[in-house]
Amino acid sequence: MKTEKTGKSSDNNQMEKMFEAGAHYAYTRTKRHPSAKPFLFGVKNGVEIFDLEKTILSLKEALKFVQALFAEGKKQILFVGSKSEIKDIVKEIAEGIEMPNVTNRWVGGTLTNFDLIKKRVEKYQKLLEDKESGALLKYTKKERGRIDKEIEKMERKFAGIALLKTLPVALFVVDPKYETIAVEEAKKKNIPIIALANSDCDIRKIDYPISANDTARASVRLFANEIASVCHCAPQDKK
Secondary structure (H helix, E strand, O other): OHHHHHHHHHHHHHHHHHHHHOOOEOOOHHHOOHHHHHHEEEEEOOEEEEOHHHHHHHHHHHHHHHHHHHHOOOOOEEEEOOOOOOHHHHHHHHHHOOOOEEOOOOOOOOOOOHHHHHHHHHHHHHHHHHHHHOHHHHOOHHHHHHHHHHHHHHHHHHHHHOOOOOOOOEEEEEOOOOOHHHHHHHHHOOOOEEEEEOOOOOHHHOOEEEEOOOOOHHHHHHHHHHHHHOOOOOOOOOO
C-alpha cells in the first residue's frame, strides 16, 4: 500500500511539473490529427487540453524502453529537434549526456544512406583536425578561407552526429510532424522512435509517443530531461 501511495505521489508531482511547463496545451480542434483524440481531455479558451494522466503513462513506457536499451548496452539515441524555438534546448541536453543530435536541418540520407554520411563526417573531422594542428598553413590565405567556409558548412550539418559510429538504436524526436524526413528514414531502417508530439502529429507512426506540447520551451526541456535522466547523467535543469 505504501508503494501505491508513493507511486501516486510521484505521479502527482510529475503532473504538477507538466502543468507548470504548459505541457497540457495542445492546438485548436481544427489542427488536431485524428490519432491524437484519445489523449485529449477537453477544451479551454478554444485550445484543446491533453489528458496528462495518459501523458504520464506514455512517458513511463518510453522511459522503460530507454532503460531496457541501456541495460542491453545499446546507448546511442539520436536526439532530433530543429525547430528554432527549441533547438538550443535539444542540443544542450543531448550534448550534456554525450548523445548525438540533429538541431539544424536534417540532412537527407542521414539514416538511409548512413555509410555515405559517415564518410562525410570523417572528412569534416579530418579538416577540423588539420586546422587545429596547423596542417592547413601550407595553403594560401585564399585557399584557407575556402576551407574554413567548407568546415563551417559541414559543422552545421555533421557536428551533432559526429559521435555516431553506427546507426542509432533509437530516435528521440521533438515534433514528429516537423521532423517528417527523420521519422520516415527511421521507419525505413526499423529504428524505434520516441517522440514528444502535439495534437497535430500522426502518432500512429511513432513507437513511443508522448502526447504533450512540443513547442513550449519549458515543456520540451521537461520531457527531454526525462529521457536524458535514464542515462543517469542528465544535465541540470536550466530556465
